[in-house]
Amino acid sequence: MMPAASSWFAWAALSAVFAALTAIFAKVGLSGIDSDMATLVRVVIIFVVLAAFVVATGKWMDPSTFSARNWIFLTLSGLATGASWVCYFRALKIGDASKVAPVDKFSLVLVALFAVLFLGERPAPREWLGIGLVAAGVIVLSLRR
Structure with missing residues (x-):
């Protein structure tokens, strides 16, 4: 450790x-x-x-x-x-901070995509799953009631 x-x-x-x-x-x-x-x-x-x-x-x-x-x-x-x-x-x-901050964290998804495109990084399938879940969360937050 x-x-x-x-x-x-x-x-x-x-x-x-x-x-x-x-x-x-x-x-x-x-x-x-x-x-x-x-x-x-x-x-x-x-x-x-x-x-x-x-x-x-x-x-x-x-x-x-x-x-x-x-x-x-x-x-x-x-x-x-x-x-x-x-x-x-x-x-x-x-x-609302509780809505703004999670949408701001969509940057996590963009970092992963940019890291693949520009830095040659290759996230594992488990990591893509987590990235996808963050993206899904942002989409849910952006939906109007």
Whole structure:
């Protein structure tokens, strides 16, 4: 058994917990303010906390040592993250967190498809079943009563 600190599953599970708390805290925090402004405040807080964490843990690297490929794909990832957060906060502003967050997790299905197409990954049948169940759940949530 792998130690918890090096287990991808443990980190992914923690990510899910924090993502769930993000939705709940954001829904409450959006009350009476614009969702784009709220996203900006969130980004500033994330920047400060993460910068302090990187420095405190001795993980700072000189960004000038990054390759062009690193910069291109980290920039694209940052742009996609920003777009995702803007869309997510707007959805939370007008929708129920219990409905918005699961639909947002349709990204799991898209990640699997993109990983197959662009990264050459090959999920096992059991993994496709789980991915399919997530897709089915999103479809059920999107149906109007």
